[in-house]
Amino acid sequence: MKSDKQIEVLAGVASCQRQARRNKWLYLPIALALSVGSLFSGSLALIAIALLYASDVVELLLSSVATRLTQRQEEDRVVLGYGRLEIATELAGCVAVALLSASVIYHGVMRLNSPHLAQGWIIVVLVSVLIGIELLVFSKPAPTSWRRRKIGTSPPLWSDRLAFLLPVLAGGVAILLLGSGRTDTIIAVLLSGALLWFALRGIGEALRSSLLGAPSNLDAADVVQQIISVEGVQDIHHLHFWRLPEQRLAIDAHVVVTVPNWPKAEAIRDHIEAILIHKFGVEHSTLEMETPDRELDSCHVYGT
Numbered sequence: 001m002k003s004d005k006q007i008e009v010l011a012g013v014a015s016c017q018r019q020a021r022r023n024k025w026l027y028l029p030i031a032l033a034l035s036v037g038s039l040f041s042g043s044l045a046l047i048a049i050a051l052l053y054a055s056d057v058v059e060l061l062l063s064s065v066a067t068r069l070t071q072r073q074e075e076d077r078v079v080l081g082y083g084r085l086e087i088a089t090e091l092a093g094c095v096a097v098a099l100l101s102a103s104v105i106y107h108g109v110m111r112l113n114s115p116h117l118a119q120g121w122i123i124v125v126l127v128s129v130l131i132g133i134e135l136l137v138f139s140k141p142a143p144t145s146w147r148r149r150k151i152g153t154s155p156p157l158w159s160d161r162l163a164f165l166l167p168v169l170a171g172g173v174a175i176l177l178l179g180s181g182r183t184d185t186i187i188a189v190l191l192s193g194a195l196l197w198f199a200l201r202g203i204g205e206a207l208r209s210s211l212l213g214a215p216s217n218l219d220a221a222d223v224v225q226q227i228i229s230v231e232g233v234q235d236i237h238h239l240h241f242w243r244l245p246e247q248r249l250a251i252d253a254h255v256v257v258t259v260p261n262w263p264k265a266e267a268i269r270d271h272i273e274a275i276l277i278h279k280f281g282v283e284h285s286t287l288e289m290e291t292p293d294r295e296l297d298s299c300h301v302y303g304t
């Protein structure tokens, strides 16, 4: 059973997630404005950052559909629910971004042979407005427990997006001041390369989740260490990680309690659950408490 404090933390995380999802719908007009700006300015770098925002919109659309489906009640034939659908949609989104960014890289490399001077002032105005929106709307920090549980497929944070916007702004200024025809194209190729890298990592992470692996941003050894360091815990084994809908993670494990501390087993379990929530953002845990003489065979820490 969760304490009032734990319920309060989880409610705060859920509220931040809802706010972030509402804000994300702003990405759609932003991506459209960048695409139109790219048409008028001839800038490939604007296409690259339009792709950055469009990928978030696609992720939002797909996850909305997946969330609706995964809200269907678990039943005796589908006891873990429809959470795997979410992984499938993440995989589809990442593959789409990988293909589109590879396409921008291809066009950029082709364009390097025939330099094209983009309209620098359109780039500077559009990107300056966008940086202002990022600072005003998206710069609210997410709670630590939420950040921890978000997996590698998550879209970049606002500060990461600034790392995409600032080079494009600098490129626009360079076009205005120096009239360099290749600057915009080189920046577009570099940014699309970064997007391609994120998308490939996302594909790897989605495949890893579908194989029931621990997410890459969760240090499984640290989870084990934190549990074993709780007073009264002697050992842990049969540790499994499960991916639940909405990128939540579940853990189940056998926890061996020392004989003198066995009367306090309930309190020890509450302590471990609190650590899992606060340190790792894991809300759903199933812990089987047992005495040292329970296991007759040798057990592995992970798996069976």
Ligand SMILES: [Zn+2]
Pocket: 237, 238, 254, 290, 294, 295, 299
């Ligand atoms: Zn056991």
